[in-house]
Amino acid sequence: MEKKEEYLYESKATANMKLKDSLNPQEIIEERKGFVCYNSQNKSGTLRCDENSVSGAVSQRACVYCGARVVLNPITDAFHLIHGPIGCASYTWDLRGSLSSESELFRNSFSTDLRETDVIFGGEKKLRAAIDEIFIKFHPKLIFIYATCIVGVIGDDIDAVCREAEIKYPMMRVIAVKSPGFSGNKAMGYRAACNAILKLIGDRKSDKKVKGVNYLGDFNLAGEAWVIQSYLKKIGVPVVAKITGDGKYEELLKAPEASLNIVQCAGSMEYLAKKMQELYGIPYIRISFLGVEDTENSLLQIAHILGGEDIVEKTEKFIQEEEDKVKDKIDFYRKRLEGKKAAIYVGGGYKAISLIKQFKSLGIETVMVGTQTGKPRDYEIIKEITNRGTVILDDANPSELERFMLEKGADILVGGVKERPLAYKLGVAFCDHNHERKHILSGFIGALNFAEEIDLTVNSPVWKYV
Template sequence: MENRKAEIIEDRKEFVCYNSKNNENKLKCDQNSVSGAVSQRACVYCGARVVLNPITDAFHLIHGPIGCAAYTWDLRGSLSSGSELFRNSFSTDLSETDVIFGGERKLKDSLDEIVEKFHPKVIFVYATCIVGVIGDDIDAVCKMAEKKYSIRVIPVKSPGFSGNKSMGYRAACDAIIKLIGEKKSKKKVNGINYLGDFNLAGEVWVVENYLKRIGIDIVSKLTGDGKYDEIIKAPEAKLNIVQCAGSMGYLAKKMESLYDIPFIKTSFVGLEDTENSLLQIANIMGNEETIQKAEDFIRQEEEKIQPELDYYRRRLTGKKAAIYVGGGYKAISLIKQFRDLGIETIMVGTQTGKPEDYDIIEKITNEGTVILDDANPYELEKFMVEKGADILVGGVKERPLAYKLGVAFCDHNHERKHILGGFQGAINFAKEIDLTVNSPVWNYV
């Protein structure tokens, strides 16, 4: 084992470990990426953009070179019940001349054109790396535009080199607070805010339907299918539920401090976490009738899907899974979901996991499971081969790596177009895992 560990880059050793229940050394995490390790993470700007982009009626203007806008164009498979404006990627397209003489004039002209042509309710202006270098005062330009046009123009401080992807999440959350304002609401309604779901394949609507079935309303969605008029009402809610704690845990804490809205971490990935989340919300928000509705609803949905799930369990029991996703809470849910299907998780890593996430991962995985933070392709390849993974669950960057190694792959990140959350999502997930793991193509590799 010591020889295997020695192959890891020296500066990365503290970010990689084999699970040992008696090991008191904690995995290092939530740090900037190690230079030269070719991290699978994205930059600060990308982190901010993925959080804010699903606000459907907002105008997203990238102040920087055209490549930054192209990099994040329609980067989430978020769906909208209204405007499709958010699908576009708009840029000030800074060139060499702008770098020398400054890009503030170009930003001002771009804002004038946007308001004249599109009349949006809110504009987010993203600062990229080059803007951080040349020092454009986007705060001042945004403030002038707000005053001139009487609309919200929110600067997003996200130069890519200023930290890691988690810093981008924080920049986005700060922008949301700036949009909502810091005043408490005198009016409170019996509803919740849904934080940290980005409506991939319409999953926000699935959860919204579940909650309506048990008598609970959503005040605002942050940010999947989010709309300006809903978001500014967020302080009226009585509870925040957080699906992706990695991206929205910071916002939930800020809202608790500013608006006195408590929050709970939830997950609608996998049967176990979906059921626990519904019961937890019902207990906090409702009465005996609400709790009974939740229990009845869960029982009905379980009865519908159990026969099909049992079929897939028989076909998948004994397989080995590797997981590499963005946030720690999703990784935890996936470990439980694989366990329910009879699949052992032999490697698990995240891009933005926190110490508390890794503590839970350590408890729910077996001895010897490889745990990584902010991995690079070499590490993923090394441990998948070493542990004999049958499938890798990750994002689009990990797909070629899996196929190169002859390992099945399941996309659980931004680009997917099918529901993997909730009760139906549990079936879809099991079906996809079966189709790819048990595909006859592996007989020819």
């Protein structure tokens, strides 16, 4: 039996070496080479990013429509109507692991179900009928209507339909979301969603300012927005509006009353924060509640900007109490994880930066890091906080992820549902940090959960037999 196991281990190692040798740098698509680099910590070198995906590479990004749904879907009492074929609604049904404190309406997916006849003669009549039916049966205060690829092709004027509907039903807002899938990349969908939110809020400059924050770019996965809201409440900072996790129509209308916008997911929401600064005079900061270090820094930043000495002192005391609860347990996992190597492929650059810091706090070196929507300044920070030779990628495809995970000997990949099969195929551990997850990874409790999950998967006995 021992000889057989030795043979299996040798076979796996040999197979991996052969695969690694067969994937040489020249096999990266020529047009993709500017999006991939080894970190030399040379500030003069720039990585191409924030562009449309290269043709011929199977991008891990989703489409414009999906990006818009990602941002808007967690508005819990809104009616999300997809103007397009039924498949678009099916693809994004119950899109995130977002939780609601009240309405569950957002969990449903509604569609005009455009067919061949509608493509020929237009789908506006069907859209009007759908809006009438929604009002009669549900009486929602807010409907978002998403334009899909086919609507972009046939040219339905959904803006006109929305205007007519608001005149017909004055108590109901009907807002068009310009999101044909082919009209750009996922980041364009984020922007379309942010423009829809701005249209909803409208020209509502408020003279009555609350010494509180709007929490942008958290989608209440597994209830994480509630965790952060409870932290802020304990240090004396109210949350005026959550945009968009557990967001509500009436709450969003109050957003101009806040004194500060805090942005968790900069990739999806920094555009909205900039527009709100311009329109409503609300300053913003980029924060992160992933990992102990970033959670502490974010809370202190907020306290110093909004509060006097009393809030700062309360925040420092709160941080110490929370850190004491998790420190010993995280140290235990650190001892079990030191020396391991991690690969990261996530949506936004700011999340990647937080994950690199989290891994470093656990004694794990990040050997590969990539994002779908990272900006130039995100990659500059990534270069500064990773070691020389770390592979950095923008909008990677599966072939590149496989190649560099093997080359760098990664023990774990942190990514989303599309990356899971890649890791398991190569015998690499995997951690789901995407929007389908059901467990908290934000805040102090999230940092402990993350350390425990990494330990469970990296040190699982299964890798001896895979």
